[in-house]
Each structure stands twice: as C-alpha cells, then as structure tokens.
Amino acid sequence: MFRRILIANRGEIALRVIRACRELGVESVCVYSTADKDAPYLKLADRAICIGPGPAKESYLNIPRIISAAEMADVDAIHPGYGFLSERAEFAQICRDCKIEFIGPSPEAMAKLGDKVECKKTAKANKVPIFPGSEGAIEDEDEAAKIAAEIGYPVIIKASAGGGGRGMRVCHNEATLRSNIKQASTEAQAAFGNGAVFIEKFLEHARHVEVQCLGDKHGHAIHLYERDCSMQRRHQKVIEEAPGPGIDRRKRDAVCEAAARLIKAAEYSGAATVEFLMDEKQNFYMLEVNTRVQVEHPVTELITGIDIVKTMIRVAAGEELPYKQRDITIRGHAIECRINAEDPDKGFRPSAGKIDTWHAPGGPGVRLDTHVVQGYTVPPNYDSMIGKLLVHADTRDEALTRMARALREFTVGPIKTTIPLQLRLMENSDFRKGGIDIHFLERMLK
Ligand code: MV4
Numbered sequence: 396m397f398r399r400i401l402i403a404n405r406g407e408i409a410l411r412v413i414r415a416c417r418e419l420g421v422e423s424v425c426v427y428s429t430a431d432k433d434a435p436y437l438k439l440a441d442r443a444i445c446i447g448p449g450p451a452k453e454s455y456l457n458i459p460r461i462i463s464a465a466e467m468a469d470v471d472a473i474h475p476g477y478g479f480l481s482e483r484a485e486f487a488q489i490c491r492d493c494k495i496e497f498i499g500p501s502p503e504a505m506a507k508l509g510d511k512v513e514c515k516k517t518a519k520a521n522k523v524p525i526f527p528g529s530e531g532a533i534e535d536e537d538e539a540a541k542i543a544a545e546i547g548y549p550v551i552i553k554a555s556a557g558g559g560g561r562g563m564r565v566c567h568n569e570a571t572l573r574s575n576i577k578q579a580s581t582e583a584q585a586a587f588g589n590g591a592v593f594i595e596k597f598l599e600h601a602r603h604v605e606v607q608c609l610g611d612k613h614g615h616a617i618h619l620y621e622r623d624c625s626m627q628r629r630h631q632k633v634i635e636e637a638p639g640p641g642i643d644r645r646k647r648d649a650v651c652e653a654a655a656r657l658i659k660a661a662e663y664s665g666a667a668t669v670e671f672l673m674d675e676k677q678n679f680y681m682l683e684v685n686t687r688v689q690v691e692h693p694v695t696e697l698i699t700g701i702d703i704v705k706t707m708i709r710v711a712a713g714e715e716l717p718y719k720q721r722d723i724t725i726r727g728h729a730i731e732c733r734i735n736a737e738d739p740d741k742g743f744r745p746s747a748g749k750i751d752t753w754h755a756p757g758g759p760g761v762r763l764d765t766h767v768v769q770g771y772t773v774p775p776n777y778d779s780m781i782g783k784l785l786v787h788a789d790t791r792d793e794a795l796t797r798m799a800r801a802l803r804e805f806t807v808g809p810i811k812t813t814i815p816l817q818l819r820l821m822e823n824s825d826f827r828k829g830g831i832d833i834h835f836l837e838r839m840l841k
Contacts, residue, residue, distance in 0.1 A: 396712050397421050397471040397496070402440070403461050404476030407782060408688070410436040410766045412474045415704040424468040426461060428454035430774040436766045442468060449776040455479045458486055465495055472496035472711060474704075478778070481687035482509060498711040499665045500610075500686050508661055508684040512555040512593055518681050521660045523653040523669075526680045528595030536573045539594055543572050549597040552579045556587035558683055560630035565597050600832045601672040603627065604639050604679065606654035607695040607703070608667045609718075611710040616659035617720045618651040619695045619703070625833050626820065628743070633813065633836060634820060635691035636730045637698045639673075640791055640829030646677040655720070657684070666692070666707050672833075690733065690783065693764055697729035697787040728791040730798050734765070735779045738811035739840075746811040747775040756804035760787045760797050773810060781812070791829065795821055 399422040402412045409425055413436060416423040425440035430449030437443040444464045447454040454460065456479055465473055473495055475481035481499065484506040490497040499505070508514045512532050515525050527546045532555060533539045543550045543566070552575055554562030562583050566572040576592065584590035603624045610616040621642070626634040638647065654669035668689050670682040692703045701718065710716060737743045753769040765782030767773075773781060786801055788794040799821040805814050820826050825835065 396714075397708070399424060399441075399468065399470045399472075400498070400708070401426065401461070401465045401468060401470040401473045401495075402476065403455065403473050404479055404481075405431050405434070405455060405766075405777065406436075407764050407766045407780070408476040408690075410439065411704055411764060412476065413439050415702065415708060418702075419705055419708060421708070424464070424470055426454075426464050428776070430776045433772075434766060435768050435771065444468060449774065451479065451776065458489060462489060462493055462495075466493070470495065472498050472708075474498040474708070475687065477687050477690055482685070484509065496711050498707055500661075500663050500667070504661050504663045505686045508657075508663070508667070508686055509558075510555055510589075510591075511553060511557070511683055512591055514684055515593075515681070517660055518657055521653075521656050523657045524678070524680050526595035526598070529593045532591035532593055533576060536576050539572055539576045540569050542594060543569065546596045548572075549599070550594045551597040552576060552592055552594050554579065554583035554587060554589070555591035555593060556583060556589035562586060562592075566594075598672050598674060598680070600834075601674055602639070602830065603670065603833050604642070604650060604673045605668045605670045605685075605689075606651050607689075607692065608654050608658040608663075608669060609703070609706055609710070609716060610658050610661075610663040610665065610667065611716040612664045612713060613715050614659070614662065615716045616655050616663060617716060617718060617723060618655040618658075619699045619701060619723055620651055620725055621647065622691055622694055624691065625831050626826070626836055627833060628836050628840070632691065632733060634730065634732055634817060635694050636728065636791070636794070637694040638725055638728065642673075643677060646673075646679070650679045653679075653681075657681070664710050666703055690780070691731050693762060693783065693785050694729040694731045697762065697785060698725050698727060699723055700726065727787055727789045728794040729785060729787045730794045731783050731785045732798065732802065732817040733780055733813070734782045734784055734805075734807075734817075735813045736773045736781050736810050737779050737813055739813055739816040740811075743813075745775065745779045747773045747779070748810050749773075750781075750807060750810055752806055752808040754804070754806040756784065756801035758801075758804075760794075761785070761801050762787070781807075792827075795827055 487502040607619040623639040762785040
C-alpha cells in the first residue's frame with residue numbers, strides 16, 4: 396500500500412478521498428487554491444499545500460504546480476477526484492514519467508476509452524451494443540448523407556473528443572446534416588484540438604443508465620450494477636438512484652455484463668462508468684465511458700456495500716480486486732440529491748456566499764457527503780455543488796419517502812439551493828412511478 400497520497404482536487408471529493416486514506420492508514424496531502432484556504436476539510440488531511448490563486452487554470456488544473464507539490468511532499472500517488480485533471484491522459488502520463496502512481500487507469504486505457512470513436516470500436520468488437528452509425532470518424536458531407544440515409548433520420552453528430560453533451564447536433568434531414576457536419580468538425584477542432592466527428596441514430600425518448608465498473612492490474616474487471624441518472628438539466632444531474640427503477644433482471648444483467656466486458660477488454664484498472672441510453676423496451680446502447688470516480692458513486696456504495704474510493708486506491712497500489720462478480724449483490728435502494736448553491740427560480744443562477752444556517756439531516760439510512768459546515772463561504776470560482784444527500788432503504792418507495800423526510804430536515808441559508816426543487820420532485824407522481832426520461836426535468840420546468 397502507498398505511504399502517502401496527494402489529492403489533486405477540492406470540496407466534497409477531496410474530503411471523500413481524505414476519509415478513504417485515513418481508513419486505509421495512508422497519509423493524505425491536500426492541495427488548495429487561495430479561494431479554498433479556509434476550507435475546514437484541509438485540517439483533516441495530514442498536510443495541505445497552497446498551489447495558487449482561485450482560477451482553476453492557476454491551481455487545480457495547473458500540472459506543474461501539482462507535480463511540484465507532489466515532489467515536495469514526497470507522495471507515492473495522486474488521486475485526481477472528478478473534473479479538473481481526472482480524465483487527462485497527458486496528466487496520467489506525466490505522473491508516470493515522474494514515478495508517481497496515478498490513481499486511475501493507465502494513460503493508454505484512458506485515451507482508448509476517452510476517444511468516442513475508438514471506444515465505440517472496442518465496444519463493437521466486444522459485443523457491447525452501440526447505436527447504428529458511422530464506423531469511425533466521418534470525412535465528408537456525402538459520406539454522412541449516405542450513412543444517414545441507411546440508418547434513417549433523426550441522426551446526431553458528435554465530436555469524438557467531446558463528452559457530457561458538448562459538441563452535439565441533432566439533424567432531422569439531409570439538408571441540416573450537410574450544413575452541420577463541417578461546422579461541427581471545425582468547432583470540435585477549436586474546442587478539443589480534435590476535429591473528428593461521427594454520426595449515429597438519434598434516440599428521442601431515453602433513460603440514462605450507467606454501469607459502475609472496477610478493474611485491476613491483473614486483468615480482472617467486475618461491475619457494481621447500474622444507476623439511473625435521467626433526472627438532469629443541461630447535462631447536469633440533479634438526482635441519481637440505484638438500482639434503475641423497473642429494469643428487468645435479464646436486461647440488468649445484460650447491460651451490466653456488457654459494461655464489465657468492455658472494461659476488461661480495455662485492460663482497465665480503477666473505477667470506470669459505462670454510460671448507456673435505454674429505450675422504452677429496455678434496449679440499451681453505449682454512449683461513452685467515464686474514466687474517473689463519479690460524483691454519484693455513493694449510491695452504488697450504498698446498494699453494494701463496497702467502498703469504491705478505497706478500492707480505487709488498493710488497485711492502484713497493485714492489489715487484486717478483493718471481490719469476485721458473484722460477491723456483488725444489490726441490497727435495497729439508494730437515492731442521491733446533488734445539493735447545489737443555485738437558485739432554481741432564477742434559471743439556476745449560482746448563489747455563492749456565506750452559509751449562516753446549516754442544519755444537516757441525519758437519522759436512519761441517511762448519508763451526507765459534504766465539505767460544508769455552518770459559517771462556510773461558497774467561493775464563486777468553482778462548480779456550485781455544496782454536498783450530496785443520500786438515502787438508503789429496503790425499497791424505492793421507502794427511499795423516496797426517506798429522502799423527502801431528509802430534505803425537509805435540511806435548512807440552508809441565506810444562499811439559495813436546489814433543496815426545495817428536489818423536495819418537489821420526491822413528491823412528483825411521474826418520478827415516484829419510476830422510469831422518467833432524460834427530458835423530464837426540462838419539460839417540467841417549462
Ligand atoms: C445521444 C442522445 C440520443 N441519441 N445519442 C448527451 C450527453 C452525451 N453523453 C450523449 N448525449 C446524448 N446522446 C443518441 N444517439 C441523447 C443524448 C442526451 C442525453 C444523454 C444522457 C443524459 C442526458 C441527455 C440529455 C440530452 C441528450
């Protein structure tokens with residue numbers, strides 16, 4: 396096991412990794428920007444090192460500063476958390492060059508799965524269902540039009556290096572497809588330094604189902620079942636849950652086994668999430684692979700009893716996965732609400748500032764992952780998530796009721812949060828039925 400780990404992140408995920416380190420008996424070194432200098436979680440790390448000013452480019456995204464801190468603190472490994480440098484293959488490569496273990500996949504596995512065209516090729520070769528479309532990157536308009544005529548409209552243009560909905564265009568006919576393809580490629584080149592685009596069949600009504608996977612450096616890969624993350628707005632998830640409501644046993648096994656197959660084929664080590672869209676008949680199609688620990692990983696921890704962050708650290712240190720697939724079973728139902736410092740009544744405008752009132756919920760089956768305490772000031776520099784409220788119960792219905800109860804206990808002020816919206820959603824009859832699609836929330840807010 397490692398002696399000491401540097402955490403190249405901030406907020407609740409930095410605290411989540413500090414806690415995992417403490418339980419593993421590993422020292423933690425947290426880096427921070429001046430905007431986070433008073434953050435209380437820094438006191439829980441064994442050491443905290445300032446790496447620069449508030450803007451992420453000068454701190455949490457600044458590779459030389461992070462590597463300098465790692466060298467100075469003499470760490471064995473770096474945990475990147477999510478966001479920031481977590482999915483940058485160059486960063487994983489620099490860590491390797493500096494003989495610091497990157498807690499995540501190899502740069503090769505990251506690059507292979509992070510490139511959507513490459514990822515789809517690997518998926519296809521391993522019988523993981525994908526949307527029909529171009530086999531690789533599209534070279535010109537005529538080629539796009541020919542493929543679209545075969546698969547039928549609507550089609551969607553995506554950037555191979557894009558992700559999380561960036562660089563996508565839906566086309567309902569040949570004219571719009573032709574006029575969009577070049578522009579999409581030019582924009583992808585400017586945004587991602589890679590102009591490769593591809594097209595696939597566009598699915599209108601779908602659920603977002605993603606499968607949590609774990610791999611080790613000895614060729615093992617398992618899945619920890621799925622999460623449903625359909626409750627989202629502008630590609631920002633608002634509520635996640637596990638298992639996916641109403642998914643049949645056979646479909647569940649099929650999607651989860653497909654995801655684990657892909658991770659194994661990529662010789663992946665660490666935590667990965669394979670994203671799928673699922674239609675009304677529970678047919679599923681792979682979208683992309685996230686090569687990091689995700690915000691919503693705790694819902695999976697609650698239903699499986701497995702500590703995903705500790706397992707990531709163990710496999711990065713070279714240990715074999717301590718679980719076989721048959722050890723993984725689902726117990727009950729878990730729901731997560733992402734608590735954001737935003738005002739849902741004002742277009743989800745960020746609501747940074749000092750938190751004078753913070754009464755956190757508790758009691759049976761409640762977990763709160765947050766770096767916030769009463770008196771904490773939310774800095775304006777970063778994303779607006781201030782915590783994740785989770786519940787676990789025997790059934791989905793009990794979990795929904797428990798979440799409503801916990802949200803009612805939660806008092807935050809004077810900043811605005813998403814709590815009132817999430818409380819409304821817990822009482823929404825369509826959500827309670829289960830199986831809402833990815834457009835539900837935006838439809839409801841209109
Ligand atoms: C799609 C799609 C429909 N058909 N691909 C958006 C994020 C990126 N991961 C892929 N996305 C989509 N890809 C096909 N072929 C619809 C979306 C999509 C979406 C997916 C997941 C969660 C929310 C979404 C919101 C809008 C569109």
